[in-house]
Amino acid sequence: MTSSSSPSRKALSKIACNRLQKELSEWQVNPPTGFKHKVTDNLQKWIIEVTGAPGTLYANETYKLQVDFPEHYPMESPQATFLISFFGIYIFVIFVPPAPLHPHIYSNGHICLDILYDSWSPAMTVSSVCISILSMLSSSPEKQRPADNDRYVKNCKNGRSPKETRWWFHDDKA
Amino acid sequence: MEKGESTSTSYSDTNGSNEPDHDFECNICFELAQDPIVTLCGHLFCWPCLYRWLHHHSHSQECPVCKALVQDDKLVPLYGRGKNQTDPRTKRYPGMRIPNRPAGQRPETASPPPQQPQNDAASNFFNYGIGLMGGFMPMATTRIGNFSFGVGGLLPSLFNFQFHGFPDAALYGTAPGYPFGGYHNGFRGVPGGNNEPTAPGGGHPSDAALKNILIVVGICVFFFLLL
Ligand SMILES: [Zn+2]
Ligand SMILES: [Zn+2]
Numbered sequence: 001m002t003s004s005s006s007p008s009r010k011a012l013s014k015i016a017c018n019r020l021q022k023e024l025s026e027w028q029v030n031p032p033t034g035f036k037h038k039v040t041d042n043l044q045k046w047i048i049e050v051t052g053a054p055g056t057l058y059a060n061e062t063y064k065l066q067v068d069f070p071e072h073y074p075m076e077s078p079q080a081t082f083l084i085s086f087f088g089i090y091i092f093v094i095f096v097p098p099a100p101l102h103p104h105i106y107s108n109g110h111i112c113l114d115i116l117y118d119s120w121s122p123a124m125t126v127s128s129v130c131i132s133i134l135s136m137l138s139s140s141p142e143k144q145r146p147a148d149n150d151r152y153v154k155n156c157k158n159g160r161s162p163k164e165t166r167w168w169f170h171d172d173k174a
Numbered sequence: 175m176e177k178g179e180s181t182s183t184s185y186s187d188t189n190g191s192n193e194p195d196h197d198f199e200c201n202i203c204f205e206l207a208q209d210p211i212v213t214l215c216g217h218l219f220c221w222p223c224l225y226r227w228l229h230h231h232s233h234s235q236e237c238p239v240c241k242a243l244v245q246d247d248k249l250v251p252l253y254g255r256g257k258n259q260t261d262p263r264t265k266r267y268p269g270m271r272i273p274n275r276p277a278g279q280r281p282e283t284a285s286p287p288p289q290q291p292q293n294d295a296a297s298n299f300f301n302y303g304i305g306l307m308g309g310f311m312p313m314a315t316t317r318i319g320n321f322s323f324g325v326g327g328l329l330p331s332l333f334n335f336q337f338h339g340f341p342d343a344a345l346y347g348t349a350p351g352y353p354f355g356g357y358h359n360g361f362r363g364v365p366g367g368n369n370e371p372t373a374p375g376g377g378h379p380s381d382a383a384l385k386n387i388l389i390v391v392g393i394c395v396f397f398f399l400l401l
Contacts, residue, residue, distance in 0.1 A: 019204050075227055122231075
C-alpha cells in the first residue's frame with residue numbers, strides 16, 4: 001500500500017463533477033505558470049507536471065503532482081473521506097515520488113501545506129493550490145527533508161493513528 | 175490521445191474560450207447562484223452551498239473567499255425575478271436538511287416624499303417667471319401643483335393673477351392710508367384661483383379696458399420670458 005495508490009473511493013458527486021469540469025476548462029484556457037496538466041478521461045485524478053521557477057533552488061527541475069478529488073469536492077474538509085483509515089488525514093495533493101527535497105515535503109510525497117488540510121476553503125481551486133505549492137517551493141531556503149521525515153513516513157507505512165502523525169505546519173504562519 | 179481530446183472539448187463547451195460572466199457564480203460550486211445569498215463582506219454563494227460548508231464541513235464560521243466572520247443573521251438574500259419558492263438545489267445535497275434561506279431584513283417603508291410641484295419643464299419655467307415678476311413664487315407653486323395641463327394652463331393663471339391683483343393695486347393708489355390691507359387682499363386673491371367672488375366686480379367702468387391691457391402685458395411678459 002503506497003501513498004500514490006488510490007484506495008477505493010466513491011465517485012464524484014454531481015456537484016463535484018460540474019465544478020471540476022469548470023476548473024478543467026478554465027485551466028485549459030489559463031493554466032497557472034509552471035504547470036502542465038495532461039487531460040485524461042479521469043476527472044477525479046489529475047496528474048500535473050510542475051517545473052521549478054527560474055532563479056530558485058528548483059529551477060528547471062520537474063516533478064509530478066497527483067491530485068485526487070473526494071466525492072464531495074469542494075466541500076469535503078481535510079478530515080473527511082479519502083485515506084481516512086490510512087492516515088486519518090485528508091490528502092488530495094501529493095507529489096509522486098521522487099518528491100522535491102524541501103523542508104515541508106516528505107519523501108513519500110506528502111506536502112505539509114495548511115491549505116490542503118485545516119485551511120482548505122471550497123473557494124480555492126486546483127489552480128490556486130498549485131500556485132501555493134510553487135510559491136512554497138520557490139521560497140525554500142535550502143533543499144532538505146522535514147526534520148521528522150523518517151518517523152512520519154514510517155508511521156504512514158504502518159498505518160498508525162493520525163493523532164500520532166498529526167500534521168504540524170512548521171513555520172508557514174509567518 | 176483521441177480520448178483526451180474528446181473529453182477536453184466536451185468539458186470546454188460550458189464556457190470555452192470566450193470569457194463567461196462569472197459575476198453571479200457561487201463561490202463554492204461555481205454555478206449560477208441558486209437561492210443566492212451574500213455575506214457582509216460581499217461574497218456570493220448559493221444558500222445551500224454556504225449552509226452546507228459552514229455547518230457541516232468547516233470548523234470556523236468564516237467566508238470561504240476572504241475568511242471574514244460570517245454570521246447567519248447578517249446574511250443578505252438576493253431576490254431577483256426568479257421563483258423564490260422552489261429550491262431545487264437543496265435536493266442536490268441528498269440526506270441533508272437545509273433550512274430556509276434567511277429572509278431579507280426590511281427597513282420600514284420609506285415615508286412618501288412631501289407634496290411637490292410637477293417637475294416638468296413648463297412648471298419650472300413658470301415658477302421662475304412668477305418669481306421674477308412679483309415675488310409670489312410660493313403661492314404660484316402651490317397653484318401649479320393643481321394644474322395638470324402644461325403651458326396652456328399658464329395663461330389663465332397668469333390672467334387670474336393680474337385680474338385679481340389690479341383692483342387692489344388701484345386701491346393702493348387711491349387709498350394711500352390703507353396700503354397694506356389692499357396689498358394683502360390681492361395677495362390672498364392669487365391662490366383663490368378662479369373664485370369670482372374675490373374679484374371686486376365691475377364697479378369701475380375702466381376695469382374692462384385695464385384688464386385687457388394687463389392681459390396683453392401679461393402675455394407679452396410671458397412670451398418675453400419664453401424667449
Ligand atoms: Zn453554489
Ligand atoms: Zn468574504
